[in-house]
Amino acid sequence: MTLGELGGSAPTAQALREMVRRYGLHLTPGDWEGTERDNEPKWHNRTRFERKKMEREGLLVPARESRGIWRLTETGSAEYRRRRDPIAVPPQPTTTTTRDQNTNPLQPDGNQSPTRVEATTQRVVRSTAVAEHVKRVHDSTCQICNTRLATPTGAYAEAAHIQPLGRPHEGPDVPSNVLCLCPNHHVLFDLGMLLVTDNLVVIDQHSGAPMGHLAERPGHQIERRYLEYHRTWWRRRKNSVNAGGH
Ligand SMILES: [Zn+2]
16 A cells, blocks of 8 residues: 555665655564674564565566566556545556466356445335334235244244335335335245235236235234235236337
């Protein structure tokens, strides 16, 4: 980072001075003790060690080529920009990384230390009370498949809004617009793969066949107009996709 701010290169002495200025406070007294060989402060050695490491990683121009100047390579400069400004420059592939011949070539490398950025988002604030109420009434049991996922911290279920809260749906966050579902059926319901009739028959949109009845329990009434909204929305989408495709 120091080198990046110095414009990508600096004579050894300047680089070392800059390191002291920036990181001086982090050096321990022991780091200032001279080595037995040449009485140079130990942290100089530490810095050299770091330099070697950066060379091996392809971030720094090797010492023998740069004659007393510490200079970042292109990869090193890109890495510096990436750290300084995580959004603007995506992570550069490290050229020195050797790929195992046996690994699947389609599998992405991923990132061992993903960059974290602060972001401000707007989201609908859901009432946990509504979700918790519906899950409690159903004892965290899926209203479609009757599955109850037991976990060490209690049963797991999801509260699924029938008419979604976000735009353009603007559905209400009330118990009569919420289903208690397992994660799989929550996803299928949200993607319109499952529609529910006013008689609470669950229809699989893939086959068009009924899958069974949506389970109801006393204390949780589903309003039919939300089910109708969900059906209409997805039928309209399906029709427009079909019309566009043929
Ligand atoms: Zn389920």
